[in-house]
Amino acid sequence: MTVPVQLDAEFRRRAATEGLLDVAYTLTDSPVGTLLLAATPAGLCRVSFDPDPEAEADALARRFGARVLRSSSPLEQARRELDEYFEGRRRAFDLALDLGSVPGFQREVLRALARVPYGATSTYGALAAAVDRPRAARAVGGALNRNPVPVVLPCHRVVGANGTLVGYGGGLDRKRALLALEGVTLA
């Protein structure tokens, strides 16, 4: 038999409010396609493009613990802030992030990335210099490519030294769209 919608929603809500989840996740629509958002009790830990929820749930379980459940209530703020961002009404996110499982170097890169402001761009080399590894531009690229929370941590704002887009975990079309939304146009 099918579980009534209200009963199902109530269970998912209680599971989160009673602190029984390692990770809550939800799917949300955006101008760059469906996004999967996931959070631990410490904060947002995942934003993914074109999500395959089964595979994402497996990956989240391996990283944070097996109590992974679709539950939208812990992600309401993230969803609202992303909506505002996509509507052009928000320039910075005010969300707690859980980067606890991100290795040291990558976390440093992400911290430097967080300081690249809305509507501006930086380069791989500049970020490498910012983390005191001026010759590690390529490693910076790798760290950005594995950014667990794209959009919120703006790896789309990092471009090549000559102003070309170079690459993006979510595909170059999305990178272009996000930059256009912020008023940046590139050659």
Next chain:
Amino acid sequence: MMEVVPIPPFERLYARHAGEVLAYLERITGRERAEDCFQETFLRALAAYPRLTSARNLRGWLFTIATRVAIDERRRRMPAETLPEIAVGNRRPPYAELEHLTDGLPPTERAAVVLRYGYDLPYADIAAALGSSEEAARQAASSGVRRLRGRSIA
């Protein structure tokens, strides 16, 4: 060598079995109490999930929790509803006796024994609840009883 089965994300377990657990609870507790028992079952399962060491027979594990929740729920209501019975026979109802007796039986056998002799469910229903054939349900109940008998002699 034992094959190691990773513990799946809880979402998968829930998505796969929520419907049949609810149907099972409706059958043994009645429709009006089933929804509360359903939530309690999955909340208890979540609370216990980090302590699981094997992903074998998670379905049986869920049904065991559901059975226990139903027993607890019925016990909470028991005093008022069974007063006349207690006055006459001074006996606890069979499912309450069985709850203690069956402690330590393998989950499937325990559920089969409790459902058959505590709730008086027919084997067809027990089979549906356990996701097995009627014959397998009958065997689980009888091997549970054999195990209990062995224990009471020892």
